[in-house]
Amino acid sequence: MSEIVVLCEHQNEKIKKTSLELLSKAHDLAGQLSGKVIALFIGTGMEPLVSELGLYGADSAVLAEHSLLDRYNTLGYAQAVCQAVEQFKPSILLGTASPLGKDLFPRVAARLKTGLASDCTDIRLEGGKLIASRPVYSGKAFVDVVFNTPLQMATTRPNSFPIKTLETGKTAKVVRLNLNLSSLRCPMKELGQGETGRVDLTEAEIIVSGGRAMANADNFKILREMAQVIGASVGASRAAVDSGYAPHDMQVGQTGKVVNPKLYMACGISGAIQHLAGMRTSKVIVAINKDPEAPIFGKADYGIVGDLFTLVPLLTQEFKKLLAE
Amino acid sequence: MKIACLIKQVPDTETRIRIKPDRSGIEESDIKYIVSPYCEFAVEEALRVKEKAGGGEATVISLGPDRVVEAIRTALAMGIDKGIHIDSEGKSFDSYATAVVLANVLRDRGFDMILCGKQAIDGDNGQVGPMIAELLDIPQVMIIERLELTADKKGVTATRRVAGGGKEVYEISFPALFGCEKGLNVPRYASLPGIMKAKTKPIEKLKSSDLLNGALPLVQWANYQLPPERMAGKKIEGDLAYQAHELVRLLREEAKVI
Ligand SMILES: Cc1cc2nc3c(=O)[nH]c(=O)nc-3n(C[C@H](O)[C@H](O)[C@H](O)COP(=O)(O)OP(=O)(O)OC[C@H]3O[C@@H](n4cnc5c(N)ncnc54)[C@H](O)[C@@H]3O)c2cc1C
Ligand SMILES: Nc1ncnc2c1ncn2[C@@H]1O[C@H](COP(=O)(O)O)[C@@H](O)[C@H]1O
Numbered sequence: 001m002s003e004i005v006v007l008c009e010h011q012n013e014k015i016k017k018t019s020l021e022l023l024s025k026a027h028d029l030a031g032q033l034s035g036k037v038i039a040l041f042i043g044t045g046m047e048p049l050v051s052e053l054g055l056y057g058a059d060s061a062v063l064a065e066h067s068l069l070d071r072y073n074t075l076g077y078a079q080a081v082c083q084a085v086e087q088f089k090p091s092i093l094l095g096t097a098s099p100l101g102k103d104l105f106p107r108v109a110a111r112l113k114t115g116l117a118s119d120c121t122d123i124r125l126e127g128g129k130l131i132a133s134r135p136v137y138s139g140k141a142f143v144d145v146v147f148n149t150p151l152q153m154a155t156t157r158p159n160s161f162p163i164k165t166l167e168t169g170k171t172a173k174v175v176r177l178n179l180n181l182s183s184l185r186c187p188m189k190e191l192g193q194g195e196t197g198r199v200d201l202t203e204a205e206i207i208v209s210g211g212r213a214m215a216n217a218d219n220f221k222i223l224r225e226m227a228q229v230i231g232a233s234v235g236a237s238r239a240a241v242d243s244g245y246a247p248h249d250m251q252v253g254q255t256g257k258v259v260n261p262k263l264y265m266a267c268g269i270s271g272a273i274q275h276l277a278g279m280r281t282s283k284v285i286v287a288i289n290k291d292p293e294a295p296i297f298g299k300a301d302y303g304i305v306g307d308l309f310t311l312v313p314l315l316t317q318e319f320k321k322l323l324a325e
Numbered sequence: 326m327k328i329a330c331l332i333k334q335v336p337d338t339e340t341r342i343r344i345k346p347d348r349s350g351i352e353e354s355d356i357k358y359i360v361s362p363y364c365e366f367a368v369e370e371a372l373r374v375k376e377k378a379g380g381g382e383a384t385v386i387s388l389g390p391d392r393v394v395e396a397i398r399t400a401l402a403m404g405i406d407k408g409i410h411i412d413s414e415g416k417s418f419d420s421y422a423t424a425v426v427l428a429n430v431l432r433d434r435g436f437d438m439i440l441c442g443k444q445a446i447d448g449d450n451g452q453v454g455p456m457i458a459e460l461l462d463i464p465q466v467m468i469i470e471r472l473e474l475t476a477d478k479k480g481v482t483a484t485r486r487v488a489g490g491g492k493e494v495y496e497i498s499f500p501a502l503f504g505c506e507k508g509l510n511v512p513r514y515a516s517l518p519g520i521m522k523a524k525t526k527p528i529e530k531l532k533s534s535d536l537l538n539g540a541l542p543l544v545q546w547a548n549y550q551l552p553p554e555r556m557a558g559k560k561i562e563g564d565l566a567y568q569a570h571e572l573v574r575l576l577r578e579e580a581k582v583i
Contacts, residue, residue: 011488011489016488072493074464075464102467102468103465103467103468105455106420106452106455106456107455107456107458107459109452109543110424110460111459114543115419115543115544116544136447136448136449137342137446137447138446138449139552140341140342141342143547143548143549143550145544146545146546146547147544148541148543186495186496186501187495188494189495190492190494191492192491192492194487194491194492199489200489206582248508254338254446255338255363255446263576263582274338284576285555297557298555302558302575302576304560304572305560306565310565311568314568314569315569315573317569318570318573319573322573322577322583323583
């Protein structure tokens, strides 16, 4: 009972980066447990996905293939995961704290009557048992979750672990899971694709955010231009969202998205406690603000006191120069 | 149309969190409590659905100590018809035990729609909703940003946003549970007459010990810590062109993030 099952998400015929992170982490843990990493895929047409899996530390790939699961469905997916647990009897079941993971994992946990730690920023083993660290009170504190159940379940926040590729990849064995599924209770009716190439804030490695100082929706284009040059996603403060300068799914903070990028650039954002709650785990924070007393400077690794409307275009030029080299 | 909305009372978003010396939890003195923001979206949505359905009854339910009656009154003042307070009797519960208690209250009361927050902003678990849906064996859609009654009023179309700006749309007949996300609506403020009226609306009292079915905690929380304090770093001085150049250089050479 020391297998680790990782639910791998995939989109547009690619394994999501967050799932590769998790496989790398699972590979570490499995080494300590002398166990195996099982990568679980649910959906259709997943065969091409698994060829390079061994490189990321997976010992086997389990394909729960079913035409009814072409699109996400809570109940169908829950059945597939529970069936995999029954068949492989893992001691640890991991997934990403994505919209999918947040919908699915608590449902599975209740069905299996097993402990779940959600949205963790670190997982480790102590005496062979999983300890999951996670932010509470929107990142104003952290706790360790300890499990009372033999199966231990966790979802982890994107960008929490580095992706490591093995020098000599294993050959992941492919196993098929025969799903006993004849109909779906509440199938998805419609799937609207987002803009292609747009990385969700929660998964973004670089984020450029604008605050009330942006003054209108149009001005966000200077942030988008800079973002495009450095491959960033664009976020906003609540003041910017509430003023109608940006849509609510761009809001970063306690009542917006909690993000975890390697670089967060706050432009014209004062640094209110509720905004910090959403981005304080960023590895590097840059603040651009014309008020030298703005609280954001107290949390920023690099700060520039100045007008964002002149600085951002200059930065865009500098980034372009650097990246052209 | 019978609607339940589940609300949790949590520390105000402005609260500075202090950890107990033995790290077993947070200091609860001097905390101002509010209705968790995502639960407010649930309350507002319950009121809107009721208005659109042209009638029905909305019940607000909260599990917690006596202070949560204040949260229930807030929802009643916004326009919810009645409340149920389940006394936690000095105990705290993990997500599963919370779900067992709430599911036992919800079961057999004939609710068409159960609304909850996508997460409560104290523990940030986001677990109770789907767990209740599982225990009641009804479908769920979490993190919804749009809800519309179907023409026959026997179900809804629910939209949720997924990675990269994509949207999933579900058409679901009642009974079902929904977890509310920001963007769904803008919660109304309680009016003065609303606040007066709330004082006379009924609040049913239940005890968690009668509803727990012997559920034991599946997880424990230990070792509370404050996050490492972020220190103020470098301020880059100089003329604008230099500042821009220097920041980009530092991001590449020192921070190595570009
Ligand atoms: C329950 C609750 C939940 C909340 N949740 C969130 C949340 O999730 N996310 C969030 O962000 N906030 C949240 N808030 C709001 C939060 O308290 C702040 O009001 C908000 O973050 C302020 O946004 P801001 O920094 O853009 O605006 P302001 O505080 O107005 O700051 C604007 C900044 O821009 C600077 N500035 C102005 N012009 C320029 C210029 N030309 N160049 C450079 N700098 C300039 C100013 O010096 C100032 O520091 C919440 C509040 C509550 C009560
Ligand atoms: N003690 C409680 N009483 C009533 N509803 C709750 C309680 N705890 C959680 N909920 C509901 O479940 C949602 C998610 O909470 P959580 O899983 O704790 O993040 C909340 O937004 C509430 O709607």
